[in-house]
Amino acid sequence: MEKIYILWLRQIKRYLRSKSRIVGSLAQPMLFLIAMGYGFGSVFKEAGQGDYINFLAPGIIGMSIIFTGIFTGIEIIWDRQFGFLKEMMVAPVSRMEIMIGRTLGGGTIATMQGLLVLFISMLFGFHPEGWAVVFLTIFVMFLVALLFTALGTMIASLLEDMQGFQLIMNFLVMPLFFLSGALFPLEGLPTTLAIIAKIDPLSYGIDAFRILLIGEGYYGLGTDILVMSVVTVIFTALGSYFFKKIQI
Amino acid sequence: MIKVKNLTKKFGDFTAVDDISFEVGTGEIFGFLGPNGAGKSTTIKILTTLLHPTKGTVTLNGHDPAREPNVVRNLFGIIFQDPSLDDELTAWENIEFHGVLYNVPKKIRRERNEQLLKFVDLWDRKDSLVKEFSGGMRRRLEIARGLLHHPKIIFLDEPTLGLDPQTRNHMWTYLKEINKNEGTTIFFSTHYMEEAENVAQKIAIIDHGKIIQTGTAEQLKIKTNTKSLEEAFLALTGKGIREESAQPMEQMRMMRRRWHK
Numbered sequence: 001m002e003k004i005y006i007l008w009l010r011q012i013k014r015y016l017r018s019k020s021r022i023v024g025s026l027a028q029p030m031l032f033l034i035a036m037g038y039g040f041g042s043v044f045k046e047a048g049q050g051d052y053i054n055f056l057a058p059g060i061i062g063m064s065i066i067f068t069g070i071f072t073g074i075e076i077i078w079d080r081q082f083g084f085l086k087e088m089m090v091a092p093v094s095r096m097e098i099m100i101g102r103t104l105g106g107g108t109i110a111t112m113q114g115l116l117v118l119f120i121s122m123l124f125g126f127h128p129e130g131w132a133v134v135f136l137t138i139f140v141m142f143l144v145a146l147l148f149t150a151l152g153t154m155i156a157s158l159l160e161d162m163q164g165f166q167l168i169m170n171f172l173v174m175p176l177f178f179l180s181g182a183l184f185p186l187e188g189l190p191t192t193l194a195i196i197a198k199i200d201p202l203s204y205g206i207d208a209f210r211i212l213l214i215g216e217g218y219y220g221l222g223t224d225i226l227v228m229s230v231v232t233v234i235f236t237a238l239g240s241y242f243f244k245k246i247q248i
Numbered sequence: 249m250i251k252v253k254n255l256t257k258k259f260g261d262f263t264a265v266d267d268i269s270f271e272v273g274t275g276e277i278f279g280f281l282g283p284n285g286a287g288k289s290t291t292i293k294i295l296t297t298l299l300h301p302t303k304g305t306v307t308l309n310g311h312d313p314a315r316e317p318n319v320v321r322n323l324f325g326i327i328f329q330d331p332s333l334d335d336e337l338t339a340w341e342n343i344e345f346h347g348v349l350y351n352v353p354k355k356i357r358r359e360r361n362e363q364l365l366k367f368v369d370l371w372d373r374k375d376s377l378v379k380e381f382s383g384g385m386r387r388r389l390e391i392a393r394g395l396l397h398h399p400k401i402i403f404l405d406e407p408t409l410g411l412d413p414q415t416r417n418h419m420w421t422y423l424k425e426i427n428k429n430e431g432t433t434i435f436f437s438t439h440y441m442e443e444a445e446n447v448a449q450k451i452a453i454i455d456h457g458k459i460i461q462t463g464t465a466e467q468l469k470i471k472t473n474t475k476s477l478e479e480a481f482l483a484l485t486g487k488g489i490r491e492e493s494a495q496p497m498e499q500m501r502m503m504r505r506r507w508h509k
Contacts, residue, residue, distance in 0.1 A: 010334065010345060017336055084333065089297070090296050091350060
């Protein structure tokens with residue numbers, strides 16, 4: 001337990017010390033809220049869907065969590081290049097513990113980032129339905145964060161350097177975000193897009209945020225949590241497996 | 249304590265280590281010498297569970313690093329050739345992290361952290377981030393960290409590279425002491441022949457992935473009919489300079505800087 005804790009603590013300390021990174025990573029969600037939220041607001045209202053900022057904010061929270069989660073996972077590549085991974089790899093710690101410590105650390109960071117975006121979106125006119133569900137919302141945020149940190153760690157165990165990074169951004173992270181229903185309602189989608197959204201784990205996360213924060217949903221909270229829990233377990237197990245195979 | 253038999257490691261077509269065999273006894277101080285790119289670090293990585301051999305058998309205290317990595321990881325400590333510190337943590341945090349991972353009890357950890365940081369003259373900088381440290385300070389911190397837990401075997405991959413003579417001296421005094429008091433086996437590689445001659449009880453010289461001689465410094469000098477280990481080394485490995493492939497380290501540093509800004 002102490003080992004998992006120190007691995008977690010390391011991630012948190014690194015996060016809190018990189019102030020420029022925290023601020024920098026808030027720019028993108030703000031841009032989305034302004035450009036999309038205000039830009040499409042009137043069209044959305046005209047279509048009878050209500051307030052777009054309210055609809056969009058949960059999606060943008062999801063965006064910041066998936067980006068932060070995958071990036072903190074991928075940071076293993078930096079550790080590898082800067083030699084610190086060796087220090088962890090030769091230590092008498094099970095690979096599972098390393099994986100869990102890192103994923104919990106990354107998950108915590110991505111959750112904090114998600115909360116920051118929640119507060120920021122309120123400055124831009126987002127009104128959550130109530131605060132009673134706030135703990136449940138944080139729990140779901142943490143679940144989404146764990147899921148994507150585990151995915152990032154898994155990918156990082158398979159990559160030797162940052163060469164493949166652009167590939168991952170363009171072919172994985174961006175599609176996961178754009179096709180998740182973060183920006184549009186899942187009702188009445190063309191069949192292909194509906195299927196893609198259904199296999200995108202982020203869809204369930206954002207759906208859960210909407211249910212909790214604005215009382216609108218598509219899959220149902222139970223389904224959302226179940227799907228994400230299963231996927232998180234699978235990604236963590238796969239990640240530990242690949243992690244074990246790393247040779248330096 | 250360490251047994252290596254017919255060990256071969258290939259990276260694609262390139263054979264880094266070619267059918268080597270040697271043994272290191274318990275409590276022995278073993279020097280592993282060779283020019284750049286001879287296969288020293290690769291061998292050490294295989295012994296320390298970081299790489300799997302292509303062929304051959306390796307055991308540490310009877311355990312195979314590839315098959316029982318967790319048992320083996322409890323046996324040794326290592327000081328790496330290239331940096332392995334976390335730049336974003338302080339000196340204290342780096343050493344503390346290490347202590348926790350290596351199961352050093354809190355009380356002993358605190359005592360030794362202080363003792364070792366004083367020993368490498370970094371005590372008053374213990375709360376500074378490692379990224380503010382000079383190359384020599386980082387090196388000293390790595391030495392201190394590597395000595396924190398007292399394992400059965402200590403691997404040192406060119407530990408004295410870039411180290412000032414004072415710290416080098418200190419380090420060897422410390423190592424000899426735990427070697428004597430705790431019977432710790434010490435396996436080190438170095439480019440400093442004088443150092444090897446002074447401390448190693450047994451020496452193996454590796455070149456182009458093959459071990460070309462083993463023995464005490466005396467024996468090597470007699471075999472090559474030379475007066476110092478340096479001359480013996482040159483007689484055995486020739487005078488050509490070896491190239492090592494460059495690592496994409498600098499490129500990564502630049503990318504990271506861009507990333508974090």
